[in-house]
Amino acid sequence: MNDFEYHNPTKILFGSNHYTKLHDLISNVATNEKILLTYGGGSIFKNGVHKKVIDQLAGFNVIEFGGIEPNPQFSTLMQAVEICRSENISFVLAVGGGSVIDGTKFIVGAVAYEGDPWEVLERKPGKTFEETLPFGAVLTLPATGSEANSGAVISRSELKTKRTMGGPNLFPQFSLCDPSVVASLPKRQIANGLVDAFVHTLEQYLTYPSGNLLQERQAEAILSTLIEIGPKVIQDPANYELASNLMWCATHALNGNLRCGVPTDWATHMIGHELTALHNIDHARTLAIIGPRLFEALFEQKKEKLEQYGRRVWGLTGDSESVSKQAIQKTEEFYHSLEIPTKISEYVDSERNEPTIIREIFESRGWFKLGERQSVTPELVEKIVAAAL
């Protein structure tokens, strides 16, 4: 087991009956009455969450900022940053899914940043969000785990790029996770959430044997649960038991616990981000497109863990090689069972030059050694994307 640090100070309030605690939770950290409520496309008005939240905010001067996109855009978020500055906002409440919460992490970091905050996303040396506004979240979509971690992914469409950011001062103070919101979600979003949580887990599990026995079983616990509930929760999203298991799985898939002491991959995400940047394919769907092809391309390096995954999670039997290969097939079939296609051509009718474009992007960024063994080169990325066309 590698040495590690684990610290996750976010308070989780899980269930349908925590809204009345919002006022006190915010009062504990807001230094004045001015708060910003951030949200996305407006689903919170249809599903009743906006009203449930606003009803608890008496006494606060609430400014609302909507329109944060899926794959939240730098330019949109900078408008919210300006409001925070001009209005002297002391707390931000994100009401939405991973994009709204990710975007809010950028907002609370950028407010006090001197200079162009894009520098931080470019990872310029020494550039970080040191002073951040406190913020909390009301989760409306189980998927990214952003409600319980300090990371975010921010897009800039004019540059066709997505960048990651994070830091120890970017955890939500609290996250209210109410599984009853799942009942109001489109099937497409539930399926995306299932795959997002599934691949977050795989990125921290499907590497090589490293003797992290508990962490491996904790990952398998999430994968097995998602497989058990997947098609059922899409068919019956109003089933609170299924919805709550989905939401709790998604939180655990990226709350920092699975990566403790273990090697991690994340190459599927890095490649997938570029497909979203190029074609605006849903994040989760890019992971379903790339993941199986990456496992095939790295089969020799990942086959021991693929075998373990096949036997323990899918209950496969037989010789090692065949179990490892079947495990990849089972994974892809699982995505298909959620009505998630796994080929680029099923999403876009493009010139089919994505493999070259993405290889060149990786080269230009100096990403020559990704994955748990630093063996994912731009050339290999090109092959993986080509296999996914």
Place this chain on the structure above:
Amino acid sequence: MNDFEYHNPTKILFGSNHYTKLHDLISNVATNEKILLTYGGGSIFKNGVHKKVIDQLAGFNVIEFGGIEPNPQFSTLMQAVEICRSENISFVLAVGGGSVIDGTKFIVGAVAYEGDPWEVLERKPGKTFEETLPFGAVLTLPATGSEANSGAVISRSELKTKRTMGGPNLFPQFSLCDPSVVASLPKRQIANGLVDAFVHTLEQYLTYPSGNLLQERQAEAILSTLIEIGPKVIQDPANYELASNLMWCATHALNGNLRCGVPTDWATHMIGHELTALHNIDHARTLAIIGPRLFEALFEQKKEKLEQYGRRVWGLTGDSESVSKQAIQKTEEFYHSLEIPTKISEYVDSERNEPTIIREIFESRGWFKLGERQSVTPELVEKIVAAAL
């Protein structure tokens, strides 16, 4: 899934190379240079941990307080409380196992308490430790999980009693968990740690089916790992991989995660505490004595989860009734494989009146309805203890 709150702000530093961070971690929260270092019987001088810690504390005025017993005693801890008061201590560093960390939680709570702190342990209405000193831990024994929670158990031998306490302000600021300490532990203590973590998990798992699919598998992950490593780590405690898995399992067994949204039992602990209070039997061993007999006494109520446990954790096959029964046998055999006897008579030669004594204790405290279904009455406790003689 029941509604729940989860908040665990303790920073975990896991591994052998974190000692150099101690100074900064303490400086972040200590308000003056005076700190109290608490420890137990002195093993930290033999295994080198005392020196590793002290070497990092230059600049602090360190007062040392040793002699905190297994099952830490109220009278001993009150001496440390007096030192904190008279010396104006601003931070306490617990260096030890669960007893030292539990005792330190009492100390940091009692320092500012006006009146007799025993009132808090008696749970007198309105009596809590409201203002606490900050504290951290250097863990030397994987077992209780106290390094990652806000609970403690305190004993008072003259009253032959053990009492539990806790509160949201009693989490360690940080816990340094170095698995290499396992190499220096007596086999008896390693076995105790394995059983302690195992039973902590069972208390939060072996109840009744409640649709908490992820939490059940997370519990099974800990149980399976402890079974896999148990006899091996006792034979080879210097094996860092085994030791680190044991330590991480013990932390996860009681860091608050397993109980999220689920029914919990804890009757085995409540009965076991009285065996320790009466006969000073090691805490973990009282759990091994009581657990199997409690499962037998509550077989009809627990048989569905016993079956799930038998199939998933022990790989048992056959009809439901037989799998459920074999699961209890397997559990007891596991304790025996760790050289932990499961009968009271193997520990003490007493008058064999424990069943009556413990029934009367439960009656006197008004504990008429323990367990996940409130079905554990004093009469049933008497029967369970009688079956364990």
